[in-house]
Amino acid sequence: MLVGSGLGLSGMAAGMAGTHGLWLALSGALLLLVWLLAANLLLAKQHPVVPAVTPGAPDEAQIAHHLLLDASPTPLVLVAGRTVRTMNRAARRLFATDDRILPPPTPLFDRDATHLRHAGRNWRTDRVEVGDRSVVALIDIESEERTAEACASAEMIQVLGHEMLNGLVPIVSLAECGIVAAEARDENPGLLTEILTTLARRAEGLRRFTEAYRELARLPLPLRLIVSVEDMLNDLARLFASRWPDVRLSVDIEPGLWVEIDRDQMNQACWALLQNAVEAIELGDASSGMIDIRASMDDNVLTIEIRDNGPGVPPDRVRGIFRPFYTSKPSGSGIGLSLARQVMQAHGGTLTLISPSPAIFRARVPRACTSNDGVLADRV
Structure with missing residues (x-):
């Protein structure tokens, strides 16, 4: 009885902690739940008893299970065939039903679907397959x-x-x-x-x-035009050579790349990455400094990688390099990498550090246009 009550109370505590964003308390409640379940199983093995309950009455484990589900702030639904049922209070409140969801949202039947829209909000669907059934958790994207x-x-x-x-x-x-x-x-x-x-x-x-x-x-929205990646990076290479003549810059561009981007913003982002590489090289032996920039297209996504032969990014500083105004360099402003990442995100892309030593930054811009039609090129 005590174990069942503990399970129920721990489930409620976990639900309340998740609702209020108390992640430490949530972790503690979940750990307590695991411990209580293990203790319950151990006791059941050591002292098997026949429960004195009336036929059809729920036991303590079932009650604790339902309490835990109901306390969860995440809507949970069960998909079985063409039927969708609510599993907890959050789901019943969302779909305004006590059991079956009518009509069920179509994406719930698609095992490859990752999102759906319901009640004027966007939801991410996290799915767990249990035999021929699916348990789907609906995550409020806007809340995230x-x-x-x-x-x-x-x-x-x-x-x-x-x-x-x-x-x-x-x-x-x-x-x-x-x-x-x-x-x-x-x-x-x-x-x-x-x-x-x-x-x-x-x-x-x-x-x-x-x-x-x-x-x-105040970074403005990108003004997208069709741009030749080769022309853009070659222009940057010429500016780089005039600014830092002692550092060797190698440019490797897959021929025929055309993308729809804001050229000024992308220039600014790439220049910030190059300047960051130079500042890193200057921390070591600047006379032998080398920077490589490579551009390619894969699955309609433009990828630009910039690497240098500097001392690399110390492990304790990897997590903070994209933080605004964070810098470990004497002459650094802490703006460049943060601004470059904002530019990539504004284009629907990403900027990541894929290797701290040697330092390699990878920028990816999706929905790139691969056409090199002369008419489109004239728009640049």
């Missing part, structure tokens, strides 16, 4: 997106507040020193000028940070 946006906003505010505070504290201190120096300028006439010069320099640094933040936060 809101949670991700809230986390990103909180992180951005934290970074912004940290950087602003770091910039303002010395400015306030210098201003106070300037007041003291102004009152005693006869004793040291050059001190006030020195303080004001330092003050101006720190204020300028804070202004540059604010401009960089505004640039990152």
